[in-house]
Amino acid sequence: MNSKIWLSSPHMGGNELKYINEAFAENWVAPLGPNVNGFEEDLEKFLGEDTKVAALSAGTAALHLALIECGVEAGDEVICQSMTFSASANPIAYCGATPVFVDSEPETWNMCPAGLRQAIGDRIQKGKKPKAIIVVHLYGMPAKMDGIISIANEFDIEVIEDAAEALGSTYKGQPCGTFGRFGVLSFNGNKIITTSGGGALVCHTQEDKDKTVFLSTQARDNAPHYQHSHIGYNYRMSNIVAGVGRGQMEVLDSRVEARRSMHDFYVDIFKNIDGVTVFSEPSSDFYSNHWLSAIMVNPQITGKTREELRMAFLEDNIESRPLWKPMHLQPIFKNAPFYGGGVSEKLFNDGLCLPSGSNLTEEEKLRIAKVINDFFGQ
Secondary structure, three states: OOOOEOOOOOOOOOOHHHHHHHHHHOOOOOOOOHHHHHHHHHHHHHHOOOOEEEEEOOHHHHHHHHHHHOOOOOOOEEEEEOOOOHHHOHHHHHOOOEEEEEOEOOOOOOEOHHHHHHHHHHHHHOOOOOOEEEEEOHHHOOOOHHHHHHHHHHHOOEEEEEOOOOOOOEEOOEEOOOOOOEEEEEOEOOOOOOOEOOEEEEEOOHHHHHHHHHHHEOOOOOOOOOOOOOOOOEOEOOHHHHHHHHHHHOOHHHHHHHHHHHHHHHHHHHOOOOOEEEOOOOOOOEEOOOOOEEEEEOHHHHOOOHHHHHHHHHHOOEOOEEOOOOHHHOHHHOOOOEEOOOHHHHHHHHEEEEOOOOOOOHHHHHHHHHHHHHHOOO
16 A cells, blocks of 8 residues: 555654753753743744744643633633634633634635624624634635724624634735734644644733733742632643744744645646636735645536545545534534524535645655546546
8 A cells, every 4th residue: 555645744844853852951841941932932023023922732722711811701602713623612612602603705715704794793683792703714824804803893802813724824914813812823733833732822912921821820829839819721831842843933934835835736736627626815915824725626517526536535545634514513513603604514515625744745746646637537
């Protein structure tokens, strides 16, 4: 059997061990240390001077703390993009709140501003103004942030950006994760850079960052003994993990370039295949890191389905996956309110994510291309 081609595998740069070894040499293996501070500073420099970053154990932890700092409590409602991974919605439930899901628009596959406005208006009419809005930059594609921020400001609702998939993406030149009150980053093993597991919360004030660090370190009051006036969490990133992140930050730009090159690779392959559309930026306002390259397969035109293509890849030991199943279709959220049409359902039914790693070899690309061309009879 051919060797496995993964959808998105980790890609080390080489200097990660330098930072890890320094931590061992200096005995900084405890939760905090120079690597945590250095990683946060690297991220702040990359995202812009008006950002303050808190390194945490996971992107999910970052989103949970963002909701807490936005004042979300049991019984509240939080608007969330439906077309996303469950980690965008689960922290709403952690808070005892109810998610209100909004459909996507077809250009960026992200939250539809018109659907957002409809959802807010209807929830207010029902006597329940949402506490926060979670918008996701799906697969690295920036959402239509002008419209979303404008609506949020009009109704005075905090925006949390789930930029877990979008480090290195920009909208109108501004980095994703810096538009809302908070931005969420992920460094999971399959992300554009990885710390093996980890995340960060992007803030805009030192006060918000300080509160994030306080809550993520068990909310210990300033006292010589262990005293707690707030519920705390064990969400801080370790110094060893942050060392991996520091090494990864050195190669972030080249990883974005490689992912975008994979997107161009698929654009070239599918340019003469009718009925297949490669997920691409709608205009020059959008700059995607193309964390994952994805396509839509129209079975009426191609005579084939995305599931048949996925199985063809699988026969050659190549991983591909359907797009995220919308949250409003998930059993756990079946009773949650939903606003929109059928955009996210169609994306799920006909969409497929393709191998997009920054470390794919030319030989592996040839294997991918052969499966596609054989499948579509090219």
